[in-house]
Amino acid sequence: xxxxxxxxxxxxxxxxxxxxxxxxxxxxxxxxxxxxxxxxxxxxxxxxxxxxxxxxxxxxxxxxxxxxxxxxxxxxxxxxxxxxxxxxxxxxxxxxxxxxxxxxxxxxxxxxxxxxxxxxxxxxxxxxxxxxxxxxxxxxxxxxxxxxxxxxxxxxxxxxxxxxxxxxxxxxxxxxxxxxxxxxxxxxxxxxxxxxxxxxxxxxxxxxxxxxxxxxxxxxxxxxxxxxxxxxxxxxxxxxxxxxxxxxxxxxxxxxxxxxxxxxxxxxxxxxxxxxxxxxxxxxxxxxxxxxxxxxxxxxxxxxxxxxxxxxxxxxxxxxxxxxxxxxxxxxxxxxx
Amino acid sequence: xxxxxxxxxxxxxxxxxxxxxxxxxxxxxxxxxxxxxxxxxxxxxxxxxxxxxxxxxxxxxxxxxxxxxxxxxxxxxxxxxxxxxxxxxxxxxxxxxxxxxxxxxxxxxxxxxxxxxxxxxxxxxxxxxxxxxxxxxxxxxxxxxxxxxxxxxxxxxxxxxxxxxxxxxxxxxxxxxxxxxxxxxxxxxxxxxxxxxxxxxxxxxxxxxxxxxxxxxxxxxxxxxxxxxxxxxxxxxxxxxxxxxxxxxxxxxxxxxxxxxxxxxxxxxxxxxxxxxxxxxxxxxxxxxxxxxxxxxxxxxxxxxxxxxxxxxxxxxxxxxxxxxxxxxxxxxxxxxxxxxxxxxxxxxxxxxxxxxxxxxxxxxxxxxxxxxxxxxxxxxxxxxxxxxxxxxxxxxxxxxxxxxxxxxxxxxxxxxxxxxxxxxxxxxxxxxxxxxxxxxxxxxxxxxxxxxxxxxxxxxxxxxxxxxxxxxxxxxxxxxxxxxxxxxxxxxxxxxxxxxxxxxxxxxxxxxxxxxxxxxxxxxxxxxxxxxxxxxxxxxxxxxxxxxxxxxxxx
Numbered sequence: 001x002x003x004x005x006x007x008x009x010x011x012x013x014x015x016x017x018x019x020x021x022x023x024x025x026x027x028x029x030x031x032x033x034x035x036x037x038x039x040x041x042x043x044x045x046x047x048x049x050x051x052x053x054x055x056x057x058x059x060x061x062x063x064x065x066x067x068x069x070x071x072x073x074x075x076x077x078x079x080x081x082x083x084x085x086x087x088x089x090x091x092x093x094x095x096x097x098x099x100x101x102x103x104x105x106x107x108x109x110x111x112x113x114x115x116x117x118x119x120x121x122x123x124x125x126x127x128x129x130x131x132x133x134x135x136x137x138x139x140x141x142x143x144x145x146x147x148x149x150x151x152x153x154x155x156x157x158x159x160x161x162x163x164x165x166x167x168x169x170x171x172x173x174x175x176x177x178x179x180x181x182x183x184x185x186x187x188x189x190x191x192x193x194x195x196x197x198x199x200x201x202x203x204x205x206x207x208x209x210x211x212x213x214x215x216x217x218x219x220x221x222x223x224x225x226x227x228x229x230x231x232x233x234x235x236x237x238x239x240x241x242x243x244x245x246x247x248x249x250x251x252x253x254x255x256x257x258x259x260x261x262x263x264x265x266x267x268x269x270x271x272x273x274x275x276x277x278x279x280x281x282x283x284x285x286x287x288x289x290x291x292x293x294x295x296x297x298x299x300x301x302x303x304x305x306x307x308x309x310x311x312x313x314x315x316x317x318x319x320x321x322x323x324x325x326x327x328x329x330x331x332x333x334x335x336x337x
Numbered sequence: 338x339x340x341x342x343x344x345x346x347x348x349x350x351x352x353x354x355x356x357x358x359x360x361x362x363x364x365x366x367x368x369x370x371x372x373x374x375x376x377x378x379x380x381x382x383x384x385x386x387x388x389x390x391x392x393x394x395x396x397x398x399x400x401x402x403x404x405x406x407x408x409x410x411x412x413x414x415x416x417x418x419x420x421x422x423x424x425x426x427x428x429x430x431x432x433x434x435x436x437x438x439x440x441x442x443x444x445x446x447x448x449x450x451x452x453x454x455x456x457x458x459x460x461x462x463x464x465x466x467x468x469x470x471x472x473x474x475x476x477x478x479x480x481x482x483x484x485x486x487x488x489x490x491x492x493x494x495x496x497x498x499x500x501x502x503x504x505x506x507x508x509x510x511x512x513x514x515x516x517x518x519x520x521x522x523x524x525x526x527x528x529x530x531x532x533x534x535x536x537x538x539x540x541x542x543x544x545x546x547x548x549x550x551x552x553x554x555x556x557x558x559x560x561x562x563x564x565x566x567x568x569x570x571x572x573x574x575x576x577x578x579x580x581x582x583x584x585x586x587x588x589x590x591x592x593x594x595x596x597x598x599x600x601x602x603x604x605x606x607x608x609x610x611x612x613x614x615x616x617x618x619x620x621x622x623x624x625x626x627x628x629x630x631x632x633x634x635x636x637x638x639x640x641x642x643x644x645x646x647x648x649x650x651x652x653x654x655x656x657x658x659x660x661x662x663x664x665x666x667x668x669x670x671x672x673x674x675x676x677x678x679x680x681x682x683x684x685x686x687x688x689x690x691x692x693x694x695x696x697x698x699x700x701x702x703x704x705x706x707x708x709x710x711x712x713x714x715x716x717x718x719x720x721x722x723x724x725x726x727x728x729x730x731x732x733x734x735x736x737x738x739x740x741x742x743x744x745x746x747x748x749x750x751x752x753x754x755x756x757x758x759x760x761x762x763x764x765x766x767x768x769x770x771x772x773x774x775x776x777x778x779x780x781x782x783x784x785x786x787x788x789x790x791x792x793x794x795x796x797x798x799x800x801x802x803x804x805x806x807x808x809x810x811x812x813x814x815x816x817x818x819x820x821x822x823x824x825x826x827x828x829x830x831x832x833x834x835x836x837x838x839x840x841x842x843x844x845x846x847x848x849x850x851x852x853x854x855x856x857x858x859x860x861x862x863x864x865x866x867x868x869x870x871x872x873x874x875x876x877x878x879x880x881x882x883x884x885x886x887x888x889x890x891x892x893x
Binding site: 108 | 399401408490570585586587588589609611612613614615616618619621622623624625626627628629646776779
């Protein structure tokens with residue numbers, strides 16, 4: 001078991017290294033220099049060259065990647081924080097410590113001051129959505145998987161497919177029109193402060209609703225397929241034939257087996273909810289992680305982008321690990337000995 | 338009457354009496370020549386537009402306006418109205434051009450100009466205090482600011498405006514990549530910007546320039562505290578009505594009213610900008626649920642969605658804000674001026690206004706001078722003429738038309754819509770335009786280098802300001818690479834002519850050059866609009882999208 005975990009940890013580090021290098025390489029080939037974006041359209045070429053030199057953005061890709069890695073693990077101090085550059089970058093944690101994600105050129109703050117707050121906001125949004133998606137999709141999936149092609153299955157399938165096929169921006173606009181403009185009981189944006197006169201809990205209703213509407217139908221369809229397959233297995237027929245109540249057949253025999261495959265799908269939703277909610281965040285002006293990644297990538301703010309990449313990779317790998325552990329719990333046959 | 342009165346003022350008064358010039362023109366000229374706005378209004382026989390009276394304004398409260406909060410590097414580099422709006426509540430200008438295009442003294446008490454329009458004496462108000470330290474604003478502060486924007490290393494767009502009368506270009510001996518000499522800029526003389534005494538600064542120009550007071554209100558021309566050396570952020574010093582307590586890119590800005598502000602107001606206790614992101618729907622939703630009291634700008638689509646909200650008032654103002662589809666005359670296809678003419682004949686202006694602005698615009702005439710500009714000279718208008726356009730193209734060697742990429746940006750959405758309608762209309766003369774829509778950040782990378790692009794230009798009170806920024810050879814913002822010696826010479830001439838009638842004769846020549854040879858297709862002038870909650874008092878929509886929070890109040 002320890003070996004298994006260590007193995008996984010090593011894989012995670014390797015994935016992070018590859019992903020972070022890829023982001024560096026891709027940024028290299030996107031048009032527009034950071035200096036130009038930072039100085040705006042009307043700066044002179046002379047100024048752009050000056051800032052490029054200060055940011056050390058002219059060094060070869062590998063050198064800059066190595067430097068970034070060194071700063072991250074705390075092996076070297078962040079050269080951009082050197083007062084001699086005149087950039088005025090100051091990190092209260094110091095310039096050399098483990099986990100130094102560097103300085104955000106977009107926000108003019110250490111990445112660590114920007115990213116965790118935003119990640120926390122998105123985690124709350126994602127968590128609330130996940131809490132609703134799991135039970136809803138399980139109930140819908142099981143009910144429609146019980147009797148394939150029955151009236152209940154047909155009805156629930158129509159609901160699930162319809163909801164899943166409405167894009168987030170469309171359902172966002174529908175919900176705003178209904179509950180903000182026509183029947184004003186909810187706030188239309190979610191800045192996560194109550195300065196605008198709406199308590200924060202109200203501000204979560206619509207974004208969470210949009211995510212749940214978009215996502216639960218898809219997961220329910222996965223559970224349904226798995227449920228149908230399980231319901232056709234001989235041991236279910238045996239259980240029914242020996243006179244067991246339907247309730248006990250489902251809860252005692254079918255459910256656990258039907259959940260094995262969808263378990264991965266459910267955990268994958270965590271990744272989607274953390275990094276893929278950018279549309280929902282834009283519609284509701286939600287100060288989340290997705291919007292931060294979007295803005296950072298448009299601006300070419302590589303430090304923020306790298307930090308975001310590492311965090312999303314870590315989340316993906318951890319949810320995968322949880323998935324594997326969950327499999328073991330659900331299915332004794334794949335437990336490692 | 339003031340003994341320092343400019344000698345041309347009696348002529349202006351005579352012209353006004355004989356109806357030789359319009360009242361509006363009189364107001365503008367007389368105030369530019371240093372007459373106080375109150376005196377000018379009373380001579381023109383109209384009352385000054387009712388500025389809401391201080392004692393009638395409700396006091397206290399917090400006002401929240403939805404606006405993008407972008408990265409700010411240096412106030413003297415401010416390149417968007419939104420950025421200047423963030424700084425405007427904290428730092429101030431020497432002059433102020435109001436929504437009626439009349440320029441007033443702001444941090445100045447008054448200005449005086451010599452007969453030849455070359456010497457401008459600026460008298461600084463003596464009651465202006467910096468927030469930090471309580472020092473008075475001095476001539477040294479003003480001189481530092483004026484000199485700083487003239488330093489090419491700072492990169493302020495003020496340099497382009499000052500070029501031609503305060504700043505001269507010279508060959509610094511350096512060469513660019515292609516071996517062409519690199520031009521650099523410097524003040525034309527050591528005493529170009531001169532401190533006379535602690536409260537007086539003199540601009541000694543080498544060429545006459547009538548628009549100096551308006552240039553001093555160009556949006557990067559903030560008067561900053563020299564001690565902060567161009568830095569801006571929370572707690573930045575300023576002479577303005579508010580203290581900025583928080584500024585977060587992508588989130589918003591918070592301000593606290595100053596109790597010792599030298600001018601009238603502020604009436605609010607606190608003021609805020611809320612960044613609602615790039616999605617226009619978020620602005621509507623935030624206004625609907627009263628999370629903001631208004632927006633800095635609402636386009637026609639947003640206004641249509643919000644005009645029926647019972648708590649919302651819609652504001653509109655005609656502007657000289659526009660988009661130009663500008664062609665590089667150094668690109669192969671656009672080299673021949675007949676091609677550029679053909680592009681102008683190809684478009685149906687009314688249709689573009691209806692389609693992309695939902696009617697919120699007035700037709701433009703391809704010379705970037707608006708009817709509301711005082712120097713506007715009316716030329717014969719030309720309608721869409723496909724046959725003529727096709728013939729011009731054929732004569733220029735493109736009987737089958739050609740294909741070209743046009744660079745634009747996706748937001749504001751009316752810009753992209755305009756690009757699409759233009760592309761449709763160009764198709765009718767055989768020119769296939771592929772729209773390359775770049776995210777704003779990347780768009781601003783290539784805005785001067787793309788051979789064909791659609792560019793938005795902000796409102797300016799005088800046409801000569803835009804013409805000099807955008808079309809004078811080698812000007813800072815000459816994105817169209819236009820270079821025409823005759824045009825440059827006429828423009829310099831126009832900048833020095835005081836008599837509106839005489840000036841408009843030169844302007845007619847300039848406009849004709851633009852229509853015949855110029856680099857732009859200009860479909861419309863935009864009508865600018867926004868929304869505010871009805872409880873917001875004292876709000877007036879400025880055609881440059883400027884926010885003056887110290888004039889606004891909130892009714893309980």
